[in-house]
Amino acid sequence: MIKIIFLFVAFFFLSSLSLAQTDWIKWDKAEESYQIKSEYGRNYKWNRTSISSTVLSGAQSLYYFFISDLDGKNCPFHPSCSVFFIESSMRTNVFKAALMFADRFVRDTNLFKRYPHYPKHASGSLYDPVENYLLNQALVKYFPREEIVE
Amino acid sequence: MSRIKLLQFFLFLVATGNIYAQRTAADDLFSVNNRIAFAEYLFCAEDYLRAVVEFREVLKSSANDTARFRIGYALNKMNRYREAEDNLKGLFFSSQLSEEARLEFYKSNYFGKDFIDYGDLLEYNNYLPEKYHSVLLKTYHNKLLLQSRSLPDSSTFFSVYNSDEKEELLKFYMMKKRPGYKNETTAALLSAVLPGAGKVYSNETGDGITSFLFTGILTFLAVNNFQNDHKIRGWIFTGLAAYFYAGNIYGSAAAAQNFNAGIKFNFEKEFILFLDGKNHFFPEYNFLCK
Numbered sequence: 473m474i475k476i477i478f479l480f481v482a483f484f485f486l487s488s489l490s491l492a493q494t495d496w497i498k499w500d501k502a503e504e505s506y507q508i509k510s511e512y513g514r515n516y517k518w519n520r521t522s523i524s525s526t527v528l529s530g531a532q533s534l535y536y537f538f539i540s541d542l543d544g545k546n547c548p549f550h551p552s553c554s555v556f557f558i559e560s561s562m563r564t565n566v567f568k569a570a571l572m573f574a575d576r577f578v579r580d581t582n583l584f585k586r587y588p589h590y591p592k593h594a595s596g597s598l599y600d601p602v603e604n605y606l607l608n609q610a611l612v613k614y615f616p617r618e619e620i621v622e
Numbered sequence: 623m624s625r626i627k628l629l630q631f632f633l634f635l636v637a638t639g640n641i642y643a644q645r646t647a648a649d650d651l652f653s654v655n656n657r658i659a660f661a662e663y664l665f666c667a668e669d670y671l672r673a674v675v676e677f678r679e680v681l682k683s684s685a686n687d688t689a690r691f692r693i694g695y696a697l698n699k700m701n702r703y704r705e706a707e708d709n710l711k712g713l714f715f716s717s718q719l720s721e722e723a724r725l726e727f728y729k730s731n732y733f734g735k736d737f738i739d740y741g742d743l744l745e746y747n748n749y750l751p752e753k754y755h756s757v758l759l760k761t762y763h764n765k766l767l768l769q770s771r772s773l774p775d776s777s778t779f780f781s782v783y784n785s786d787e788k789e790e791l792l793k794f795y796m797m798k799k800r801p802g803y804k805n806e807t808t809a810a811l812l813s814a815v816l817p818g819a820g821k822v823y824s825n826e827t828g829d830g831i832t833s834f835l836f837t838g839i840l841t842f843l844a845v846n847n848f849q850n851d852h853k854i855r856g857w858i859f860t861g862l863a864a865y866f867y868a869g870n871i872y873g874s875a876a877a878a879q880n881f882n883a884g885i886k887f888n889f890e891k892e893f894i895l896f897l898d899g900k901n902h903f904f905p906e907y908n909f910l911c912k
Contacts, residue, residue, distance in 0.1 A: 570865070570869075571868055571869050571872040571873075572869075572872065572876075573869070574865055574866050574868065574869020574870070574872070574873075575869045575870065575872055575873030575876065577866075577869075578829065578832055578833050578836050578866060578869065578870065578873065579829050579832070579873070581832055581836070582828050582829050582832040583828070583832065584827070584828030584831060584832070589826065589828075589829075604876065604879075604880055604883075605873075605876045607806070607872075607875060607876060607879065609879050609882065609883070612879050612880060612882075612883040613883070614880070614883040614884050614886070614887040616887075
């Protein structure tokens with residue numbers, strides 16, 4: 473009986489010793505990242521369904537990696553100019569998308585009061601979708617300027 | 623012994639009295655009249671969902687045309703148009719409310735269906751309520767203002783309205799007749815002649831000036847480089863100038879379309895607000911909530 477009690481006490485004492493912090497082995501601080509997680513994650517995958525989609529998605533990923541990610545979120549519009557070009561080339565063709573991009577680029581550089589002409593997007597940018605520039609009146613969506621588009 | 627008998631008699635009275643009281647309370651609470659009164663209270667308080675439930679319970683035990691009509695009316699108010707139509711069809715014939723039921727049926731089609739279907743319904747006189755024929759003609763003309771077809775001339779259009787209504791609707795008729803749309807081809811041609819002019823025509827003055835400056839500066843750089851015998855640079859700037867010139871023409875046409883979309887949106891919003899204020903010219907029923 474005494475042996476059993478002695479063994480139990482010894483086991484308890486030894487296990488608490490092994491878990492207790494000693495002076496020469498300190499617990500390290502947890503590795504915590506304080507970076508604010510972005511809601512709008514980048515998709516760097518290459519779309520290999522066709523040659524054109526491979527080229528476009530590859531160029532998009534390279535542009536994101538070398539320019540956008542370093543430059544930050546500077547485009548006042550949503551979707552951003554690069555995404556606008558990719559979406560318009562997928563909806564139409566590269567030539568029409570190039571014209572749409574040229575127009576978007578000029579509107580981006582507009583210094584004279586562009587804010588009253590576009591509704592706001594939930595991300596804080598101005599909402600300027602591809603549908604409004606496909607030259608198809610049925611697809612054009614008008615939003616009141618005071619509305620916040622989701 | 624007499625005390626025991628007295629006590630038994632007293633207990634008997636209490637027990638039967640309680641049972642009798644409970645049965646009377648239960649009957650009164652869920653009687654048809656009580657249910658109708660409660661349902662009418664909910665209906666007049668515009669709690670249409672619960673009113674429909676109560677009226678449906680009433681109809682399980684007794685046929686009641688007013689309850690059935692109120693169900694159809696409430697379903698219309700809740701935008702449940704198909705269900706409203708099904709409920710109202712039972713009142714079309716041999717009912718005192720057949721004219722009102724047919725009007726509500728047309729109302730569900732007015733709000734629930736598109737213009738062509740509503741027009742067809744009126745044209746083929748399906749279940750037409752003769753008493754409210756003039757009301758339905760007004761609603762058809764309301765729909766004319768909200769769709770893309772060309773409008774009839776003003777004498778035909780206003781023939782269904784009285785003079786007060788005509789005065790109020792004249793503004794919307796003129797807005798529809800002459801909306802002030804911008805032509806995409808004109809915008810594109812203007813931008814082809816002078817970069818940015820098409821955008822200024824489409825009410826995008828800032829974009830127009832930016833386009834003009836962009837194309838102008840690139841053209842100047844191209845000419846300047848050619849004049850200074852820098853042919854490669856000259857061709858690069860020529861290419862860029864041509865690219866942004868073409869983009870400016872495209873953007874002007876798109877800007878005209880966006881302008882037109884804004885005109886259409888604001889017109890429809892203002893007109894629907896006006897119609898909501900007039901209950902779309904549908905009459906109010908004085909027998910529903912007294």
